[in-house]
Amino acid sequence: MLQVLQLDVRYGEVQAVNTVSLEVKSGEIVSITGANGAGKSSVLNAISGIHAPSGGEILLDGENIAGLKSHMMVRKGIVQVPEGRQLFATLTVRENLLAGRYTGGGFLLDREIPETILSQFPLLRNRLDSLGSSLSGGQAQMLALARGLMNNPKLLLLDEPTLGLAPITVSEVFELIRQLRDQGLTILLVEQNVRQTLAISDRAYVLESGRMVMEGSGQALLSDNHLVQSYLGITRS
Numbered sequence: 001m002l003q004v005l006q007l008d009v010r011y012g013e014v015q016a017v018n019t020v021s022l023e024v025k026s027g028e029i030v031s032i033t034g035a036n037g038a039g040k041s042s043v044l045n046a047i048s049g050i051h052a053p054s055g056g057e058i059l060l061d062g063e064n065i066a067g068l069k070s071h072m073m074v075r076k077g078i079v080q081v082p083e084g085r086q087l088f089a090t091l092t093v094r095e096n097l098l099a100g101r102y103t104g105g106g107f108l109l110d111r112e113i114p115e116t117i118l119s120q121f122p123l124l125r126n127r128l129d130s131l132g133s134s135l136s137g138g139q140a141q142m143l144a145l146a147r148g149l150m151n152n153p154k155l156l157l158l159d160e161p162t163l164g165l166a167p168i169t170v171s172e173v174f175e176l177i178r179q180l181r182d183q184g185l186t187i188l189l190v191e192q193n194v195r196q197t198l199a200i201s202d203r204a205y206v207l208e209s210g211r212m213v214m215e216g217s218g219q220a221l222l223s224d225n226h227l228v229q230s231y232l233g234i235t236r237s
Helices: 040-048 070-075 093-099 115-120 122-127 137-149 167-182 194-200 218-222 225-231
Strands: 002-011 014-024 029-033 055-060 078-081 155-159 186-190 203-208 211-216
Touching (some): 014 211, 029 040, 078 137, 115 122, 115 137, 122 137
Antiparallel strands (some): 002 055
């Protein structure tokens, strides 16, 4: 489905991503991991059109979409759930969800939330008229994920979805991501919670200083002593 070929991303004179290539096949969870500042979010932002790449190709079903604006990426089926959730605090839960399908205007004209979303996220059903600012961290993350699904994405990009959440909520988020994959959704995941991320990933890539240094199945990387000790800083029990 998605091929990223020799991707470069620069912020002025700083090269955040250097000739990175990766592939995401339909129905997979593919993760990108590595230390803070490795360039993981920059890869996602280039794919979703938030920051235009300075070089390379981004192919969606064979079409080079590199450099398209983010609203055009959404129309092509690529939706990003950003780090920090980025909800509209003064809008209701319903309005935040409706904003997720806004691609051309009039997003408040039809105020019905699909039953599929409410069934997937039952905690939101009774909070539709509550302000976004009234939600707990876990509820806010579930709302951000639900908002990302409102446009029926072909490819869902998740940037640090468990950041700042309590351990029990972290487990719930990972279980939800796994369920979405099992239902056929294709997911590209950036996440610092390495053990649980690799455990649910079909394949994974490791970035270091903007370069790809390792790749393989999630389980294979989780079992790799060099990765665990050198790149991820995990001490085996």
